[in-house]
Amino acid sequence: MITKLKQCGIIITIASVVVIGSTHKQDALVKSTMLKAINNMFQHAYDSYMEHGFPHDEVLPLTCSGQDTWGPFALTLVDSLDTLYLMGNYTEFEQSAHRIINVLNFDLDKNVSVFETTIRVLGGLISSHYCAISLRDHSSGHFMVWYDRQFIDLAEELGNRLLLAFDTATGIPYGTVNLRYGVPPKETTVSSLAGAGTHLLEFLHLSALTGDSSFATASRTAMRSLYILRSSRGLWGNHIDVRTGIWTHRDSGIGPNQDSFYEYLLKGYIMTGDVEFLEMFDTAYDAINAYMKKGDWYVDVNMRTGQPSLLWFTALSAFWPGLQVLYGHVAAAERTLLNFFSIWRSFGFVPEVFDLRTGRVHPTQAMYPLRPEMAESLWYISSATRDDHWQSLGLNILGAINTSAAASCGYTTIANVSDHRQSNRMESFFLSETLKYLFLLVNGTSPPMKQEPFHRGFVFNTEAHPLPLLSIDSHQPLPWQSNVMDLAITFFVHVVACLSSKNMAVRQKVALWPSLVLPIPEQVDTPLFERSKSLFGEGKVEFTKQTNYFQKHPPSWYIRRSILWDTCISFKTQPWLYDFCFGKTVIRYRIENNSRTQRTVLGVRNLREITRNGSSLSHLERLVGRPLAEFPSPRETVTDNLNSGDPCNENGKQHSVQVTYSCVDNTKIEHATVSIEILSDCKHQVRISTPLMCT
DSSP: OHHHHHHTTHHHHHHHHHTOOOSHHHHHHHHHHHHHHHHHHHHHHHHHIIIIITTSSEEETTTTEEEOSSOSSOHHHHHHHHHHHHTTOHHHHHHHHHHHHHHOOOOOOOEEEHHHIIIIIIHHHHHHHHHHHHHHHHSTTSSOTTOSSHHHHHHHHHHHHHHGGGOSSSSOOOSEEETTTBSOTTOOSEEEHHHHSOOHHHHHHHHHHHSOTHHHHHHHHHHHHHHHTSOTTSOOOSEEETTTOOEEEOEEOSSTTTHHHHHHHHHHHHHHOOHHHHHHHHHHHHHIIIIIEETTEEOEEETTTOOEEEOEEEGGGGGHHHHHHHHTBHHHHHHHHHHHHHHHHHHSSOOSEEETTTTEEOTTSOOBOOOOHHHHHHHHHHHHHOOTHHHHHHHHHHHHHHHHTEETTEEOEEEETTTTEEESOOOTHIIIIIHHHHHHHHHOSOGGGGSTTTTTOEEEOTTOOEEEOOOGGGSOOOTTOOSOOOOOOOHHHHHHHHTOSTBOOGGGOTTTOTTTOOOOOOOOOOOTTTTHHHHHSSSEEEEOOOTTHHHHSOSOEEEEEEEETTOEEEEEETTEEEEEETTEEEEEEEETTEEEEEEEESSOTTHHHHHHHOSSHHHHHHHHOOSSSSOOOTTOEEEEEEEEEEEOSTTOOEEEEEEEEEEOOSSOTTEEEEEEEEOSSSEEEEEEEEGGGGO
8 A cells, every 4th residue: 555655656745845944945845745745645536436436426445445425426526526627637527527427317216415415516516517618618629628518407407306405484494305206204304504504605506507596596595594593692503493493402603513504604795795695694703703702712602692512622613714714804713723723733633523621532523534624724824824834734734644544545534533543434525625725725726717717706615616706697686786896806816915904804805805895775664574465374273262161261271272383373352363373473453443463473484485585684584573672581481561552341441462472491392382361351361482482
C-alpha cells in the first residue's frame, strides 16, 4: 500500500512540504507541492472508486469493494463531477458525464433521505449542468459539444419525486420519500431542522432552469414556515413534527441536524438578492450570538429558555466561521476558527463531538469521517484575509489525512481520533468537499470558475456544488419586490478586497454586494384571515348539546375532547359559536343582526397555505399569529376576556367569554384539550391546553 502511495507522489510530497522555509520563493514552492499532493490524493480516491466502487454509491477503501448507502445513485461520481471540472480534468468530466447519464435511474421502489438526495444528487446534477454548458460554450469545440440539458432532465425528474415530501399541512417536508410511491405510509412525521430547511438553493435553481415554479414555491414555503415557528427568543429546535409544527427536540445549536438551515438563509440572500432571507438570517444570527455564543465557542441551548443544554463542540459546527465571513464578521470568524482548530491540533483530527466541560472526546462520537467543514472555513477566511497562516493550517489537514487515513483503495474514516484507527468507509463528500476546499485554499479561484455561467458569481451549496447567482427575474420574486438591479457581480473576484474591513455588517457591504443590499419595503396590512374559507370551510365535526343539559349539570365541563390538529370541531350555544381547529381558536358572537368574531391564533390548520401566499414576513406573522405577546412557559397561562357589548339580562351584564390558554408539556404532541364551562347564562369559561403554547 505504501509503495503505491509513494508512486502517486503523496507521502513524498507531504514530507517535503514540512521542511520548506518562509521566503517568497519557498512559499510558492510550498503551494505548488501542496497542490500536487491534493491532485494526487483526489486522483487516488477517484480512481479507486471508479475501479472498485462504481456504479455503487461508495468504495470501501480497506476491502476495495463497492456499497450503496444513500442511493443507488453512483453517488461518489455524481458528487465529484464538478470537482473534476474545477480541477481542470475536462476529459474525465466528459467521460463521467456520459456514465452518469447512462446509469442514473430514479424510478425505484426505494426510500431515500430528502436532505441527502437534495444536496448531493440534485445539487450535483444542477452544478454539473452549469459545468457542462461552460465547457460546451467555451472550449472551442473540444468538450461536451453533444450536451444539451440531460443533467437538468434528470434533475427535474428527481425534483418532482422529492417534491412529494413537501405535501404537509405546514409545508415543511418529510425526511424520507419513496422515489416511486412518495412518502411511505408509516414514515415518521418528525424531521430535523437541517433536513427540513436545506433545499432552497437547489430548488430555486431547478425552477429557474425548468420554468416550473412549483420547486421554488415549495422551498420558500417551507423556509417561511420554519421561520414562523421559531421560539419567542428567535431560536429553532433540533427536530420538528412536519404535520403539527410542534418541536419535538428543543435543543438549539449550530451543529448536527441544524447547521445548513442557517447556511441556506444567508446563501439564499446572496444568490437571489431576496432581502427576506437576510431578515431571517439576521434573526438567527442575533439569537445565536445572544444565547449560544460563550466566548468564542458555541453551545446548544434550550430554544425556549436560552439556557445551555449541551456544552459540546461538534465537528459539523466548524462550518460556522466560513458563514461568518460571508456575513462580514471576519475577525470573529478568525477567533472562532482558531478555537476550533485547537481541537484538531490536539488529536490530529476533530471528533464528531468534543465535551467542553471535561476536555475529552465523547466516547461514542470519537470518529472523523473525512469531514470538510474545517477546510471550508479555512478557505473562506484565507480568501478574505490573504493571510498564508490559514494555508499552513490546511497543510495540517492534508498531512493528517495522508498519514493516518490513506488506504489501498482511497481514504478511510478515522474510527477514533484518539488512536487513529481506520474504519472501512470513504463518504462521497471527501471528493466533493474536503479535497475541493483544500484545492481552493491553495489554488485560489479556479480559472474554470471565471467563465460563464459562473463568472458573475456563485455560491456553494452545503455539499460544495457551485451554483451561479440568480438574477431577480429568475426566481419568482415576492410581490413587494421591484426595481432590483441585476446581480452583475463576481463574488469570488471581489470578496478579498471588499472584506478588508473585518467587522462590517452585511448591510454595510455596499462595495461587495451593491445590488443585493435592498431596502426593506413598507408592509401593507391586509385583513387578517382573508382566506378564512379554506381555513374553516372543511373538516368540521359539529357537536350539539343534549336537551336541558345545562339545567341538569350547571355549571360543569361540557366538552373535554382530544383534538387532532388536522380536524376541526364546532360547538354552538347561543349566542356564541366556537370553532376549534388546528392550533387555532375562533369564537363568534351572534345575536339577532349583530355578529362579531374573535380570532385568537395559536397556529394555523394549514400553515402551508398561509406561508405560501403571505406578502412579507411581518404580514405572515400577523396572519399566523406568533400566538400572543409572549409564549407562556409550562404551567403558565394567558387569558383573553371577550365581551359582546350587548346586555345579557336586566342587570346590564354582557354576554362574555373568558378564554384561558395554557401550555401542556410532555403529552402526545398531536393532541390538545378544550373544555367549556357554563358559569351562568351570561358567562362562559373556555380552557384550551395545547402543546403549541409551549414553543
